[in-house]
């Protein structure tokens with residue numbers, strides 16, 4: 001295979017038709033990065049310059065990733081746009097399974113940015129946001145657990161991962177002027193986890209992180225300054 005510079009290889013965005021995925025694609029294409037957007041329902045609207053849409057299910061990524069030499073992968077998938085009535089049939093290994101597949105399908109050291117959920121963030125007293133009913137409804141804990149397990153799995157995989165944890169106010173104040181993201185290592189304060197962050201700022205953080213290499217899959221909260 002011909003060697004290509006990292007910048008010319010595509011960034012694969014899992015969940016590319018979603019709110020976070022679309023914002024990430026807008027940011028990447030603004031930076032002239034080619035993108036492969038993967039979701040179950042292929043979006044023809046995303047067949048724009050630099051973007052290739054592929055239909056694919058994260059339960060089996062072999063076809064979606066076939067033949068792609070990826071510069072990086074962004075995990076921006078959620079199995080439900082709104083919380084379901086019941087988590088009885090929800091697989092808390094949903095994200096672990098994605099990471100496991102990426103580990104098999106991609107070369108070791110491939111950059112992977114995992115967009116997680118506020119609930120997994122560690123607070124200054126050693127608890128996580130999901131431990132606090134007033135911050136995160138207890139009934140949604142299976143979802144938080146799934147994200148936490150996926151992040152842990154990424155941390156011990158040979159992939160070059162980073163976990164970006166959006167603050168709870170993601171999208172609450174989306175505006176046309178893009179604010180700068182602030183990235184914070186854990187533990188973080190309640191004020192930080194409840195802060196605002198707009199989708200464009202989160203996308204900027206994702207794109208910035210593609211060029212950063214820190215071992216051990218660091219976890220960073222993203223909020224707007």
Ligand SMILES: NC(=O)c1ccc[n+]([C@@H]2O[C@H](COP(=O)([O-])OP(=O)(O)OC[C@H]3O[C@@H](n4cnc5c(N)ncnc54)[C@H](OP(=O)(O)O)[C@@H]3O)[C@@H](O)[C@H]2O)c1
Pocket residue numbers: 014015016017018019020021038039040041042056057058059075076077078079080081115116117118119165166167168169170
């Ligand atoms: N404050 C916070 O912590 C916060 C807030 C919002 C989101 N998030 C996180 O951000 C990430 C993205 O969320 P979002 O708001 O962008 O979600 P979204 O708008 O609901 O988009 C979800 C995306 O995932 C795709 N998808 C769902 N199931 C799939 C499957 N089995 N295989 C392939 N693609 C699948 C969807 O497309 P198809 O349905 O066509 O497959 C869609 O592109 C998630 O990890 C979510 O937890 C965090």
